[in-house]
Amino acid sequence: xxxxNTEIVxxxxxxxxxxxxxxxxxxxxxxxxxxxxxAMTGFATSVIGCKCEAGVERELTPAETPDGRPGVxxxxxxxxxxxxxxxxxxxxxxxxxxxxxxxxxxxxxxxxSVVVGGxxxxxxxxxxxxxxxxxxxxxxxxxxxxxxxxxxxxEVCPAVGGGNLLILGTDLPSALxxxxxxxxxxxxxxxxxxxxxxxxxxxxxxxxxxxxxxFASTNDAYCPTLRGIAPETNxxxxxxxxxxxxxxxxxxxxVENAMRQGIKTAAGCDGVIxxxxxxxxxxxGQFMIGLHxxxxx
Amino acid sequence: xxxxxxxxxxxxxxxxxxxxxxxRLAGLTESEIARVPLIHGNRKKSLGDFFDISGTCDGEIxxxxxxxKVKSVGSGMTGGRIIIEGNSGMHLGCAMSGGEIAVEGxxxxxxxxxxxxxxxxxxxxxxxxxxGAYRGGHMGLQGGEIIVHGNTGNEAGNSMRNGLIVIMGNSxxxxxxxxFSGTIIVFGELGIRTxxxxxxxxxxxxxxxxxxxxxxxxxxxxxxxxxLYLRRLRDMGISIDDAQIEGGxxxxxxxxxxxxxxxxxxxxxSPGS
Numbered sequence: 001x002x003x004x005n006t007e008i009v010x011x012x013x014x015x016x017x018x019x020x021x022x023x024x025x026x027x028x029x030x031x032x033x034x035x036x037x038x039a040m041t042g043f044a045t046s047v048i049g050c051k052c053e054a055g056v057e058r059e060l061t062p063a064e065t066p067d068g069r070p071g072v073x074x075x076x077x078x079x080x081x082x083x084x085x086x087x088x089x090x091x092x093x094x095x096x097x098x099x100x101x102x103x104x105x106x107x108x109x110x111x112x113s114v115v116v117g118g119x120x121x122x123x124x125x126x127x128x129x130x131x132x133x134x135x136x137x138x139x140x141x142x143x144x145x146x147x148x149x150x151x152x153x154x155e156v157c158p159a160v161g162g163g164n165l166l167i168l169g170t171d172l173p174s175a176l177x178x179x180x181x182x183x184x185x186x187x188x189x190x191x192x193x194x195x196x197x198x199x200x201x202x203x204x205x206x207x208x209x210x211x212x213x214x215f216a217s218t219n220d221a222y223c224p225t226l227r228g229i230a231p232e233t234n235x236x237x238x239x240x241x242x243x244x245x246x247x248x249x250x251x252x253x254x255v256e257n258a259m260r261q262g263i264k265t266a267a268g269c270d271g272v273i274x275x276x277x278x279x280x281x282x283x284x285g286q287f288m289i290g291l292h293x294x295x296x297x
Numbered sequence: 298x299x300x301x302x303x304x305x306x307x308x309x310x311x312x313x314x315x316x317x318x319x320x321r322l323a324g325l326t327e328s329e330i331a332r333v334p335l336i337h338g339n340r341k342k343s344l345g346d347f348f349d350i351s352g353t354c355d356g357e358i359x360x361x362x363x364x365x366k367v368k369s370v371g372s373g374m375t376g377g378r379i380i381i382e383g384n385s386g387m388h389l390g391c392a393m394s395g396g397e398i399a400v401e402g403x404x405x406x407x408x409x410x411x412x413x414x415x416x417x418x419x420x421x422x423x424x425x426x427x428x429g430a431y432r433g434g435h436m437g438l439q440g441g442e443i444i445v446h447g448n449t450g451n452e453a454g455n456s457m458r459n460g461l462i463v464i465m466g467n468s469x470x471x472x473x474x475x476x477f478s479g480t481i482i483v484f485g486e487l488g489i490r491t492x493x494x495x496x497x498x499x500x501x502x503x504x505x506x507x508x509x510x511x512x513x514x515x516x517x518x519x520x521x522x523x524x525l526y527l528r529r530l531r532d533m534g535i536s537i538d539d540a541q542i543e544g545g546x547x548x549x550x551x552x553x554x555x556x557x558x559x560x561x562x563x564x565x566x567s568p569g570s
Contacts, residue, residue: 067524068542103521127558129497131480131522132440132459134529140522149521 001292004268006275008291013164013259014279015287018047018077020159020250021084021114022107024060025096026071033059036102037072039095044076045196048205048216052078052087053161053248055193066105067149073107075193077248081156085114088154093120096150097141103149106136108250110155117150160287163192163247163255165262166204166222166276168239174271175241176200182245185265191254192247204244207280219278239273252287260294300330300354304362306347310338311386315369317344319377319396322354330354360385365405371398374415387424390417393441406450407431412460413439418446425450425469428462438462438479444535451488454481457498463530473500476559480526495552495559503541503564512551512561519545520562540566 001008025040027033037056044054057073065071076091078084096104097120104117117139121128129140130152137152165182169175183199186192194200209217220230222242227235235242245262249255263275277291300322313336316322322330330353331345344350356377364370364381369388371379376396381389384402391407394414406424409417410431423445428438429452438457445462451469454462458477463484470488473481476498487506492498501523524542531537544566551559 066528067521068528069524129499129558129560130478131499133461133525138522138525140520146518147521149525 001295003264003295006267006269006272008263008267008295009274009276010290010292011277012279012282012288012290013162013277014282014285015160015162015164015252015255015289016285017287018053018079018159018161018248019081019084019112019156020075020077020248021088021110021154021156022057022250023074023076023088023092023154024065024071024105024107025074026060026065026067026069026103026105027099028069028101030059030070032099032101033070033072036096036099037074039099040074040091041076041195042095044091045201047077047079047161051083052076052091053193053195054087054091055195055248057190057193058188067103069103075191075248075250077159077161077193077195081112081114084156085116085154088114088116089119092116092150093123097123097143097148100145104151106151106154108155108157110157112157113153113155115152116154117152120148120150157250159248159250160252160255161248162285163249163259163287163289164278165245165247165259165266166278167243167245167266167272168222168235168274168276169241169243170238170271170273172241174269175243178266178269178272179243179245181269182262182266185261186245186247186258189254189258189261191251192249192258194245195248196244196246199245201244201246202242204242204278207284222278234276236273244278252289255287256289256294259289259291263291263295298352298355300358301349301351302344302358302360303349303351304347304360304364304367305349308337308347308366310366312337312342312347312367313369314367315372315388317358317360317367317370317379318372318374319354319356319358319379320374322358323356323377324354326353327351363402365403368405371396374398376415384421385419390415393417395441403447404445408445409438409441409443411437411439412441412443414441416442416444418444420446422447422466423449423453425452426455427453427464428457428460429453429455430457430475436477444530444533448485454479454500457481461526463535465535473498473559476500482526482530492552492559492561494555496556497558499560499562501546501562501564506561506563508549508561509552511553512549513553515548515550517545517547517565519543520548523562 041054054076060071121139124141204219205216387405391410403421404423430437438460448466456475467485476495546562
């Protein structure tokens, strides 16, 4: 199948069951909202090395936030609900509570709940104050600029991690340009985030390694520099660069929607030869997202 | 279907009418409702002796007339809705745990006393001990909301533990006395001795107030939790100024005679005012 002279490979992205949380962070001004969001979603590219994956879903207007201040919606994913709870306590505690003027709220209804503010409250050393409003419990933790307000618990739901696209370009500028445009098209789709730096990853991985201590290693089949020596290669002779977009979402439909937008946008960009997807033969993930199925719909 | 109860007699002595509640009247026919017993003074009577009854109760009851002498309407109710097109008497919604009561006129003393859930909205004034604990009781309001558009008497929120009381007008003396926790927001004037013996909890006033000497001043700041409360009240149709949401408050801590973990927040708008 081709779209605007770009080959869409008849393959699938292999995605995994994860758990996801939506966190609303508000602050006095957009500057401090961004500062908190940047800190909270930093070093959260892959569960393999970061224990979670996180990113900004979208910025929120004051009318959309619980306290009427500028805000941001952050999605955080981990392999299980318990893991999300731990990561939220760490990241909200270290990255949001520390940031001037912020408050932090649960942003969704979910199947399970994890206690976050109920853990962070102990930082208040006995001066913390509990408030209940409309069935929700909040904690007011005294800090040096006033109080940090945080939900007692956050709801988590089953989610999908590891949706992905591989963009094969003739050279770095063409692949990078297509990847940037695809990220722009996906940006703002509800329920998804792209956890890697500005949405793009160059170090795609395969499971396992020649080194026993490593769970994953470079995806040699997609490294152009190894095309001549790798045991197997998926890089055509005319391709000089491969970039990947990884997508995590609160549900399969959102991930599929994001992948579809990414394919349609990247296909036809100058120098984009092929769009493919990463998988492990279908033996690891719970979701197989066929590229042809996406663009046929 | 709405059950309409129209008071057709002028009451000189109180009617104990805790039976008027969606929990107790739901599913009964008009004739069965007419036979429901209640106490008038020291005599057993029936609902039909005082009320014109029409309809059946599938969760909503409308009361028409002056219910000033009708006590304990909605007491212990767990759900449904009661609308009083007139004034209500004492003990309205006491110990209720769910549902909603709306009063178009004034309400008597002990409105919402010891309630644990649901909502009471009074369009007029309310008497003493709104959301309070009964004498000898340990806890007043333990959950739910009481919103009074007018003034209240003394000891609103006495010994309350959780829940929200909003007074759009003035509150009397000893507002929030003995509070364990919860929130009281007063838009008018506070009486004297606010928060006396409070342990925890928040009393917020939009006006200046003279506080007991056992309260100590902490700071001027912008409490973020209050934005949630005020925005919610605004969503309920209550007029809230932007300045009250965006502005600052002076924080006083007390009562140092007790735990000293309570607070009184006085709206200022700017640090100097």
